[in-house]
Amino acid sequence: MAVNDLTLPTWNTLDEARQKFIFQQLTRYFLSPLLSVDDIRPLTVTFFGQTLHTFEAMIGGEWLRLVPGMPNVSLGFAADQQGQLADYLGQSGLTMQDLSHQLSPERQVDIPAMLVATRAMPASEEILGRVSLTTRIFKGNHMAYAAVRAQVLALLDRHGSLDPFSQSGWPATLTSGSVILRLASAHHYQVSISKNWQKSELQKALSYFGFRLPTQDQYEYLQGGGVTSLFSFGNTLPADMPRYLPNRFGLTVPVTRSGSELIQEAMQKSTPLSAQPTAKEALALSPFYQVAGEGNMGTALYRRVATITMD
Known part of the structure; x- marks a missing residue:
């Protein structure tokens, strides 16, 4: 298979039979043979007019979905968006300086394809x-x-x-x-x-089967889908927050959360949130939100990924 086949938009141009063949090869070569593939199914995700055709498999007790990669993805907070963010700034009482302190900096990165757990699990x-x-x-x-x-x-x-x-x-x-x-x-x-374990012990356990925690770049791509808006759904909060955030890859992203989501770096992504957070608290729903330091393993969540790299 060509590396380009695993990136958007090329992936979406492949027919279903070709996609399934590639998906099966990825589960065979990038994950431990100790884990059986119990079921494979195709799925289609629609996200604000964008459509993704992909596959997912039941492996090791979880549905793992192929998320295609993308070159030159825009991530982080763009400081020149004050006009687009006026409504949210008014809702939250935050300033552009506040946002720049609490969000990751703007950057361009190449994101590889990944096999990703569709739901985050308690880190404990x-x-x-x-x-x-x-x-x-x-x-x-x-x-x-x-x-x-x-x-x-x-x-x-x-x-x-x-x-x-x-x-x-x-x-x-x-x-x-x-x-x-x-x-x-x-x-x-x-x-x-x-488990009453440390983050390093969780990472070691994941690595036995070909998994890891996402990097900060991978997390922001998975949560935001490469959009440049503050949230995956735009720059303005809805009057009533839905139970789940829209996601370009169809991943399950609940608003209510017990703690931060773990990434490889010593950084907390998101915080504990109620079903209807205040506008200020809702900043933690941004893919770019970050707090320095490790999260509490007793309340944190994790989503295992397997990065697809071709030499």
């Missing part, structure tokens, strides 16, 4: 995989699962419906000790374990 948890409610078969990190298998099966036996195909009998979340089960589909639970 390690995802092991998923277990079938009907067969009790587990797929994912079998080495880590072996230590908690008995707990998982006991939870399923204790709380499950007599009818394994019934959705009503399965609670949304089950816990026992360090084990956390979250209902991921009609027939599967995602299996995680709670």
Whole structure:
């Protein structure tokens, strides 16, 4: 495959069969063979008139989506936007100087393609995989699962419906000790374990399977999609904040968040937010928002990525 095939807009010009072939090759060569690909599906994302055709796969208990790269992406706060930001400045009471202190600087970068988790997970948890409610078969990190298998099966036996195909009998979340089960589909639970670990330990665990935390540039691209506006949806806040922010790649980005989202650098992206933050607080919804220093691992979130690089 050519590197250009994995960048926008070229990726969108490929037919579905070609995209699927490339996607399958990427999951095979850039992720650990210890993780099986349980399902693959195509999807189409529409974002303010822009359309993305791509694929995602269930791997290690999470949906991982191919996000194409892009050359010369504009990231960071453009200080010459005072006219476009007048409404937000009025809403928030912030000044342009305030924004320049709390947002990353303007820059142009080349972003590679990535396999990206569609949802961010609590940094105090390690995802092991998923277990079938009907067969009790587990797929994912079998080495880590072996230590908690008995707990998982006991939870399923204790709380499950007599009818394994019934959705009503399965609670949304089950816990026992360090084990956390979250209902991921009609027939599967995602299996995680709670961890009292440092960021470096999380990064090491991700690297075993070909993953990492996103860099600051990658985070801002994934959240903002390469748009130059303050927020992914523009420069003005809506009267009522939606539950989820629009995202160019169809990633799940909730407004309510328990803490910052981890990146490779010693930087906090976003902060804890309620469902309806004030205009001033909502600045943390900007992809470019940053606070120096590491976040609290007890409340932070992380989204694992696998960077696609071609030598």
